[in-house]
Amino acid sequence: xxxxxxxxxxxxxxxxxxxxxxxxxxxxxxxxxxxxxxxxxxxxxxxxxxxxxxxxxxxxxxxxxxxxxxxxxxxxxxxxxxxxxxxxxxxxxxxxxxxxxxxxxxxxxxxxxxxxxxxxxxxxxxxxxxxxxxxxxxxxxxxxxxxxxxxxxxxxxxxxxxxxxxxxxxxxxxxxxxxxxxxxxxxxxxxxxxxxxxxxxxxxxxxxxxxxxxxxxxxxxxxxxxxxxxxxxxxxxxxxxxxxxxxxxxxxxxxxxxxxxxxxxxxxxxxxxxxxxxxxxxxxxxxxxxxxxxxxxxxxxxxxxxxxxxxxxxxxxxxxxxxxxxxxxxxxxxxxxxxxxxxxxxxxxxxxxxxxxxxxxxxxxxxxxxxxxxxxxxxxxxxxxxxxxxxxxxxxxxxxxxxxxxxxxxxxxxxxxxxxxxxxxxxxxxxxxxxxxxxxxxxxxxxxxxxxxxxxxxxxxxxxxxxxxxxxxxxxxxxxxxx
Numbered sequence: 213x214x215x216x217x218x219x220x221x222x223x224x225x226x227x228x229x230x231x232x233x234x235x236x237x238x239x240x241x242x243x244x245x246x247x248x249x250x251x252x253x254x255x256x257x258x259x260x261x262x263x264x265x266x267x268x269x270x271x272x273x274x275x276x277x278x279x280x281x282x283x284x285x286x287x288x289x290x291x292x293x294x295x296x297x298x299x300x301x302x303x304x305x306x307x308x309x310x311x312x313x314x315x316x317x318x319x320x321x322x323x324x325x326x327x328x329x330x331x332x333x334x335x336x337x338x339x340x341x342x343x344x345x346x347x348x349x350x351x352x353x354x355x356x357x358x359x360x361x362x363x364x365x366x367x368x369x370x371x372x373x374x375x376x377x378x379x380x381x382x383x384x385x386x387x388x389x390x391x392x393x394x395x396x397x398x399x400x401x402x403x404x405x406x407x408x409x410x411x412x413x414x415x416x417x418x419x420x421x422x423x424x425x426x427x428x429x430x431x432x433x434x435x436x437x438x439x440x441x442x443x444x445x446x447x448x449x450x451x452x453x454x455x456x457x458x459x460x461x462x463x464x465x466x467x468x469x470x471x472x473x474x475x476x477x478x479x480x481x482x483x484x485x486x487x488x489x490x491x492x493x494x495x496x497x498x499x500x501x502x503x504x505x506x507x508x509x510x511x512x513x514x515x516x517x518x519x520x521x522x523x524x525x526x527x528x529x530x531x532x533x534x535x536x537x538x539x540x541x542x543x544x545x546x547x548x549x550x551x552x553x554x555x556x557x558x559x560x561x562x563x564x565x566x567x568x569x570x571x572x573x574x575x576x577x578x579x580x581x582x583x584x585x586x587x588x589x590x591x592x593x594x595x596x597x598x599x600x601x602x603x604x605x606x607x608x609x610x611x612x613x614x615x616x617x618x619x620x621x622x623x624x625x626x627x628x629x630x631x632x633x634x635x636x637x638x639x640x641x642x643x644x645x646x647x648x649x650x651x652x653x654x655x656x657x658x659x660x661x662x663x664x665x666x667x668x669x670x671x672x673x674x675x676x677x678x679x680x681x682x683x684x685x686x687x688x689x690x691x692x693x694x695x
Contacts, residue, residue: 239264239344241337247351249438250327252383252413258350260337262318268341273310273320277301279333286335287322303330327354329383329412355438356413358382361445362561363432365518372423373449377432380415386434388418393429400426422449447519467504474500510650513634513643516568520670526556529586529671531603531616555582560670563588569635572647573672575608576629582607583672584616585635585642603671604642604656606631615644615654622654635668 242261250256258275275286284301287308307325320339324331332354338347358381366374377388385406390398404418416434428449435442478497531554573583584605605616613622631653632645640660644653660666 239346241339241346241348243348244350247353249353249355250324250331251439252327252329252354252356254327255323255325256327256352258322258324258335258337258352260320260322260339260348260350262320262339264318267316267318271315271339271341274338275308275322276336276338277304277331277333278336280330289320324352329354353438354383355436356381356383357436357439357441358386358413358416358434358443360443361432361434363430363445363447364562365449366419369421372421374419374421375430375432375447377418377434377445378416379434379443380409380413382414382416382434382436383412384436384438385414386416386436388416389433389435390418390420391431391433392427394427395431398427398430450519467508470504471501474504506652507650509652510632510645510647513568513570513636513645514632516570516634518562518569518571520571521561522558522670522672523561524558526674527559527671528554528556529603531555531582531605531607555673557582557671557673559586563667563669564635564637565667566637568638570632571670572630572632574630578608579611580607580609581673583631584633584644584670585668586671587666587668602659604658605671606644606653613653615656617654617656633670635670637668 240263242263244259248256248258260273260275273289275288277284277286284303286301286304287310289310289312304324309323309325311319311321311323320337322335322337332352335350335352336347337350339345358379361377361379364376364378366376368374377390379386388402388404390400390402392398398420400420400422402418402420404416407415407417409415418432422428422430429446430449431444431446433442433444474497478494575581575583582605584603587602603616606622607614607616608628613628615622628646628648630647632647634643634645636643637658637660640658642656642658644656645651646653
């Protein structure tokens, strides 16, 4: 009899368990197959998927953070559309929400907004109702892709050229790779520094020396292996930028000889002339000396040549340049001499804060053009604002050349092909040259401010004959520095 009772009890228990299974269904939380990566400053979804046939009404969900020896109650949902933010920690307040419209599908994931470095760690999704409980752990990594990298020429190092690559705002620490024209890692020795900023992200500065005879195409690639993201900058170094036997010593000796001859001739003429012809000869010799000095000044300026590239997008500057027609006006007449005009220009990618820098612009037979230097005093962080700007420029309109320093007319009905520009931040001036005639057109003093973020950028108007801005490299050897 005892055996029959035992069999009946077992049968009733099996039937009861099957009924419970039919009512509640198989409950299970599907764990994520890999850690989740969040981008700093953006949102991320922490997955928590409940596999169930019917979602109970009194379902409760709690998310808990554990990391850096801390345990924080992130947020809680307590069934029947009751969202309880009271239990939210101050660190996460206003940054979390559930997908309540998808609860019936078992989607208990958490949307975490504005990810920060402190959010890195483990998050536990705890689900319970009535007598059932389960949990799953989600690993959250954080990362950031930095700004576009930039490659700068540092000057001569021995017989080579020093190059520096810079980029900011990376996390975790990025990898920096220098490549040649074939995309292969360069063999030169590289020095890389990674500096952690106050925001917790990394700024990188990497340097290498490019020796004569090596591959002149250089690329700097900065890689975030966690995000599998990268940025890359490429430069092509011309042979003219490598140091060679200085032509200036020969030029100096020739010019010195000419000066000695000129002064000797002047002394002879002064002794042998007693009339007005002596004064005329003296003026002619003086003019010759001034011409030689002007040529020396031009060649010295040209020795500071730097490569310039421009951003393809036009910017609109308000230039108070005589004769510039306003692009927003339908008037056919030129603006007055002191009328500000908005002019679309192309601005150089390279900015300079010190030193001497020379470049040349091919204006060809363009009827109207504007070129020069613009200063930006700091970059505003607020969206929709622009930095304050000053400029020093030449403008050609209706055959006349004007400068931006007052109502100054340079030339009338003159044609130029190449204009040289020297930004001299040591002497505090901008010089413009007629490169083919080797003469100075005008010198403009700079109004140097006290802002530490002050940068000067080349700019020029876009050519009507081609989409390519005609800033070209200066094809002369760079002289050695005299010790």
